[in-house]
Amino acid sequence: MSQDSIAMWSFETPLGWIALLWCGEKLRQVSFGHRSDREAIAALDPALAARAARHNPSPALVHRLIAYTRGKPESFADVELDFSGLTVFQQRVLRCCQQIPYGHTVSYGQLAAMAGYPGAARAVGNCMAANRFPLVVPCHRVIAADGSVGKFSAPGGQAAKQLLLAMEAHAGQPQRT
Numbered sequence: 110m111s112q113d114s115i116a117m118w119s120f121e122t123p124l125g126w127i128a129l130l131w132c133g134e135k136l137r138q139v140s141f142g143h144r145s146d147r148e149a150i151a152a153l154d155p156a157l158a159a160r161a162a163r164h165n166p167s168p169a170l171v172h173r174l175i176a177y178t179r180g181k182p183e184s185f186a187d188v189e190l191d192f193s194g195l196t197v198f199q200q201r202v203l204r205c206c207q208q209i210p211y212g213h214t215v216s217y218g219q220l221a222a223m224a225g226y227p228g229a230a231r232a233v234g235n236c237m238a239a240n241r242f243p244l245v246v247p248c249h250r251v252i253a254a255d256g257s258v259g260k261f262s263a264p265g266g267q268a269a270k271q272l273l274l275a276m277e278a279h280a281g282q283p284q285r286t
Contacts, residue, residue, distance in 0.1 A: 115157055118165040119149045122178035124272075125264070127244075128153055129174075131166055135191035138241045142264035174244065182211040182280050185245040201225060202236045209250045212277040216254045230254070238262045249273040 115137075119128040122141075128149035130138040140152035150158060165171055170188060177183040186207050192200045201224040209215055215223070217237070218230040226232070237248040243263050249270045253259040261270035 115161040116166050117161040119146045124178040132191045135189045137191040203246050207246045214250045214252045
């Protein structure tokens with residue numbers, strides 16, 4: 110795929126429909142938790158989605174995301190992201206968030222310190238609210254200092270965040286019948 114090519118792909122998962130948008134070889138945007146293919150695609154950047162070819166340039170990523178939504182521990186720390194239009198601060202925070210291990214959480218303040226911006230918890234919260242790579246950049250793993258889940262801008266809001274955290278907390282554990 111050339112640097113200026115744009116592609117999108119959508120697929121159904123146990124967490125709802127997911128749509129992915131790539132610019133060149135890098136992932137540009139993720140939308141998830143939608144009730145339909147149409148809703149998932151409508152949540153993507155409309156200017157880029159209108160120019161996107163409908164094909165899947167990364168079957169491996171799609172496979173990993175489906176596995177994740179089925180409760181398999183997955184890391185997406187290796188996924189190359191398109192940070193176009195983001196500030197240096199936002200890029201650093203997103204890269205650090207991308208490194209939070211499956212099943213772990215950090216506070217907004219801890220993530221600020223990890224990114225080199227101690228005391229910037231509120232700015233980190235704003236960055237997480239605008240995260241265009243949910244699941245791949247696991248903003249759901251960033252919680253309030255008091256241990257509460259905080260806000261979540263994906264469909265389903267706090268309930269979706271709690272579901273993701275619970276799913277990760279119980280991965281690999283036997284399920285009661």
